[in-house]
Amino acid sequence: MKYIGPDFCNITSLLTDEELLIQKTANQFVQQEFNPIVNEYYEKGSFPLELLPKMGELGFFGATLPKEFGGSEISSTAYGLIMHELEKGDSGLRSLCSVQGGLVMYPIYKYGTDEQKKKWLPQLSAGTAIGCFGLTESNHGSDPSGMLTRAKRDGDDWIINGSKMWITNGSVADVAVVWARDEEGIVRGFLIEKGTKGFTSSDIHGKMSLRASITSELFMKDVRVPDSSRLPGIKGLKGPLSCLTQARYSIAWGAIGAAVDCYEVALNYSKERKQFSKPIAAFQLTQQKLAHMIQEITKAQLLAIQLGNLKDNNQLDFSHISLGKKNNVAIARDCAKLAREILGANGIMDDYSIMRHMMNLETVYTYEGTNEIHTLIIGQKITGESAFE
Amino acid sequence: MKIAVLTKAIPSYESSIRIDSSSTWIDESVVNFVVNESDSYALEEALQIKEKLDNGSEVVVVTMGSQDNTSKVLKDGLAKGADRAIFIQNEDSNTDPLSIAKLFSQNLKDENFDLVFSGLQSDDLGSGQTGVLIGELLGMSTATLGIETDIQDGKIKIKRELESGWFQWVTLPFPASVSIQSGINEPRYPSLKGIMGAKRKESKVIDGQLSDDPKQNFINLFVPKTEKATEKIEGDVDGIVAKLMDILKNKLRVIS
Numbered sequence: 001m002k003y004i005g006p007d008f009c010n011i012t013s014l015l016t017d018e019e020l021l022i023q024k025t026a027n028q029f030v031q032q033e034f035n036p037i038v039n040e041y042y043e044k045g046s047f048p049l050e051l052l053p054k055m056g057e058l059g060f061f062g063a064t065l066p067k068e069f070g071g072s073e074i075s076s077t078a079y080g081l082i083m084h085e086l087e088k089g090d091s092g093l094r095s096l097c098s099v100q101g102g103l104v105m106y107p108i109y110k111y112g113t114d115e116q117k118k119k120w121l122p123q124l125s126a127g128t129a130i131g132c133f134g135l136t137e138s139n140h141g142s143d144p145s146g147m148l149t150r151a152k153r154d155g156d157d158w159i160i161n162g163s164k165m166w167i168t169n170g171s172v173a174d175v176a177v178v179w180a181r182d183e184e185g186i187v188r189g190f191l192i193e194k195g196t197k198g199f200t201s202s203d204i205h206g207k208m209s210l211r212a213s214i215t216s217e218l219f220m221k222d223v224r225v226p227d228s229s230r231l232p233g234i235k236g237l238k239g240p241l242s243c244l245t246q247a248r249y250s251i252a253w254g255a256i257g258a259a260v261d262c263y264e265v266a267l268n269y270s271k272e273r274k275q276f277s278k279p280i281a282a283f284q285l286t287q288q289k290l291a292h293m294i295q296e297i298t299k300a301q302l303l304a305i306q307l308g309n310l311k312d313n314n315q316l317d318f319s320h321i322s323l324g325k326k327n328n329v330a331i332a333r334d335c336a337k338l339a340r341e342i343l344g345a346n347g348i349m350d351d352y353s354i355m356r357h358m359m360n361l362e363t364v365y366t367y368e369g370t371n372e373i374h375t376l377i378i379g380q381k382i383t384g385e386s387a388f389e
Numbered sequence: 390m391k392i393a394v395l396t397k398a399i400p401s402y403e404s405s406i407r408i409d410s411s412s413t414w415i416d417e418s419v420v421n422f423v424v425n426e427s428d429s430y431a432l433e434e435a436l437q438i439k440e441k442l443d444n445g446s447e448v449v450v451v452t453m454g455s456q457d458n459t460s461k462v463l464k465d466g467l468a469k470g471a472d473r474a475i476f477i478q479n480e481d482s483n484t485d486p487l488s489i490a491k492l493f494s495q496n497l498k499d500e501n502f503d504l505v506f507s508g509l510q511s512d513d514l515g516s517g518q519t520g521v522l523i524g525e526l527l528g529m530s531t532a533t534l535g536i537e538t539d540i541q542d543g544k545i546k547i548k549r550e551l552e553s554g555w556f557q558w559v560t561l562p563f564p565a566s567v568s569i570q571s572g573i574n575e576p577r578y579p580s581l582k583g584i585m586g587a588k589r590k591e592s593k594v595i596d597g598q599l600s601d602d603p604k605q606n607f608i609n610l611f612v613p614k615t616e617k618a619t620e621k622i623e624g625d626v627d628g629i630v631a632k633l634m635d636i637l638k639n640k641l642r643v644i645s
Contacts, residue, residue: 001461002421017461018584021468025578059581072581 005084005260006267008298014305019078025058026085034089039350042212045205047092049130049172056127060086060097062105069109069117070125077308080253084304087254088261090353091360092213094254099168100124102246104131107177107189110242111233116191120175132173134164134218135240141166142373142388144179145237149220151180151188158182158230160190160223166367170216171201177231178220179240189231189239198223210363245318248368252307252324255364256300258357259332263293265352266339273344280342289338296331303327319381326374333361390446390540392435393475393497395507395520396466397452398422398459413607422458424465427508431569433576434538435506436470442540449500453477453492453597460592467587468579474590475500477597484514485603490522492597498527504545505566509534517568524566532559533568 001020003012004027012020033051041048055061064079065071079101087094105124108116123129140146149162160180170176176192176199192199198221203214231239267290270281280286307324310316336358340347348355365371373388380386400406400420409416432450439446450466452459456478463474477496497505505527507520517533524531536556537548545565549557561567579587622632637644 001423017464018588021461021464021579021584022581025580025584028578057580058578063581067582072585074581074585078581 005088005256005301006263006294006297008294009302011298011301011305015077015081016075019075019081022074022078023081023085026060026082027088029055029058030085030089030093034093038090038093038212038353038356042090042092042350042356045207045211047096047169047212047214052096052127052130054127055097056125059125060101061125061127062101062109062121064101065105065109065121065125069121070105075308076249076311077305080249080304080308083250083254084257084260087257089257090212090356091254091258091364092210094250094257095168095210095213098247098250098254099133100127100131102250103133103243104175104177106246107231107234107239107243108191111189111231111239112191113228113232115228116231120191123174129174130169130172132167132169132176132216132218133240133243134167134170134176134178135244136164136166138163138165138217142370144240147179147181147187149178149180151182151190153183154224156227157224158190158227160192160220160225162220164218164220166204167201167216167218169214170218171203172214176218177243178218180220186235187237187239188235190225191229191231192220192223192225196223196225207363209359211359241318244368245316245321248321248325249307249311249316251364251368252321252328253304255325255328255332255361256297256304258361258364259293259297259300259328259335262332262335262339262354262357263290263297265354266290266293266342269343269346269352286342289342293335293338296334300328300331317381319377322369322374322377325369326371326378329361329365330371332357333365336361390438390442390444390504391500391502392438392446392448392504392506393500393502394428394432394435394448394450394466394471395452395493395505395523396428396432396450396462397425397508397511397513398454398462399425399511399513408610408612412609412611414610417455417458420458422462424462425508425511425513427510427512427569427571429508429576430571430573431506431508432466432469432471433574434535434569435504436577437574438504438538438540447472449473449475449502451475451477451493451497453479453489455480463592464584464587465579467590467592468584469577470583472590474592476592476594478594479597479599481599484607485605486516486518487522488599488603490519490526492599493519494523494526496595496597497523501564503563503565505529505564507566507568509568509570520566520568527564527566529564529566530561531566532561535567535569536573538567 004023059072063072063074083094086097108120124131135144137147152159174194178190178192179187182188200219201216203216270286271279273280303324339354376387401423404420407416435448439448448471450463450471452462467474510517521531532547534550535547536550539546544560544562546560550570551557622629
């Protein structure tokens with residue numbers, strides 16, 4: 001059994017049998033169930049939600065959580081390899097899984113009450129319920145501390161007002177984790193159920209990227225929820241930020257999947273495509289591109305494996321994840337561009353996955369902390385000086 | 390019901406295969422081993438029978454080979470839902486179906502399996518004999534090319550695939566050994582819980598030595614030479630047609 005993907009520096013030797021088997025399961029799922037339909041959904045701008053129960057059955061949602069909460073207690077690296085395979089299919093597929101696991105199940109597991117856990121985690125892990133995460137607002141992306149959504153105490157209830165933007169699965173979610181400031185200005189998390197009075201959503205249309213993913217706006221107009229809907233285990237921005245750390249870890253792995261898919265398509269193409277009576281793989285300019293891609297992919301793989309090790313040993317700092325997210329998405333973006341060049345005109349066609357990855361990666365480059373913000377997080381870590389606070 | 394499923398590790402289709410220095414086998418160090426395709430269908434059929442009977446039946450995956458390549462194939466079977474595994478360790482690159490079948494039957498005899506399922510044939514060597522030979526050696530009824538199974542009244546009915554779209558139903562008494570055709574069902578993926586639970590299942594290792602000399606061996610393995618030869622047919626029209634007909638009929642045998 002070997003790592004599925006280009007293995008220039010024998011990263012297989014760094015992975016356990018369980019991790020490799022888990023990667024294989026995710027790989028087969030994507031190849032057999034998702035890849036045949038991805039173009040259709042990308043074109044119409046939606047996601048095949050009927051795949052969720054199957055993904056739940058296989059254990060993809062919240063897979064690192066304890067068994068009693070629907071997880072499978074797999075290693076962080078195994079979880080990363082699932083993300084790698086899902087994003088090899090499409091960034092939209094990986095986004096759905098990292099939102100469900102990292103941004104919805106994680107805060108409920110970590111900060112929720114026993115009742116909240118009992119109610120939501122089994123359904124979310126089985127894929128019979130969908131979750132979304134409401135932090136970003138239309139005027140507050142990189143600076144969530146400026147959020148305008150408010151929660152006001154009213155007897156045993158809270159009244160929530162505000163709106164959220166760029167919310168994956170917002171309109172189809174059964175439960176939304178919504179972050180709002182209370183009257184003292186403290187950020188608190190609430191679980192708002194679909195159908196709650198005053199809670200509405202609308203889908204964002206006209207996306208040229210991440211089309212096989214539902215993206216919505218959420219509106220809260222005098223939404224009344226009981227105090228039992230509040231996540232009591234956390235207050236302050238570190239709540240949502242800790243969730244983002246989970247989801248960004250998924251991206252650091254997922255981006256490698258997109259890069260690997262572009263690289264493999266381009267490598268195979270270059271060996272078959274002949275110009276001037278020889279395969280274009282024989283030309284120095286093509287080799288330079290392929291060599292650059294494998295070099296960057298190999299570094300990204302090693303970085304991701306180390307992030308997994310640090311995470312499992314509780315030594316992972318959010319700045320490490322910033323480095324992983326920033327680097328691995330950036331190299332994936334480069335790989336998509338170089339792969340498209342190698343395929344020439346064919347590279348723009350949907351017969352190949354490259355152009356879809358390239359467009360998706362523009363979203364991935366920006367969401368969950370822009371490349372610039374992650375640069376400043378790393379800058380702050382190494383200099384001790386904050387450039388953004 | 391106690392069901393054994395014979396699985397084999399074979400080089401994956403994506404592996405680039407090289408012949409080793411002895412010229413009698415391939416260099417296994419650069420090959421990725423995976424489960425033989427039709428064996429996956431055999432396992433799925435066994436798991437479905439177990440689930441349908443729902444009477445505490447047991448599915449045991451069995452393989453033979455060297456530690457490095459084959460033991461992972463058993464993990465795959467356990468992760469999909471087999472109850473335990475038997476690994477007959479044998480480092481020889483032996484390819485003789487009869488001696489392999491003898492080794493299996495010696496080591497499986499005391500298990501008293503009711504059913505032995507195997508894939509129709511291995512995708513690497515393709516001899517398609519091991520399952521039938523084991524059935525014979527263990528005194529079981531046997532059938533090949535199973536495309537449907539049905540257990541009723543202490544017997545197993547097997548739909549067999551024959552040539553030219555013909556089928557045959559046979560009813561076998563237990564114990565029985567049946568080889569399963571690919572495509573008979575939809576093999577499941579191992580779930581994450583299955584994978585994580587596999588390491589807690591029993592996996593028995595048997596040191597398997599061949600009892601007698603193999604009846605067949607590879608003398609020499611080589612990569613076929615690719616040759617391009619263009620034959621130009623010249624002459625008058627009647628002559629060209631006659632020559633072309635002769636080639637199509639007698640050389641290429643595409644028309645009769």
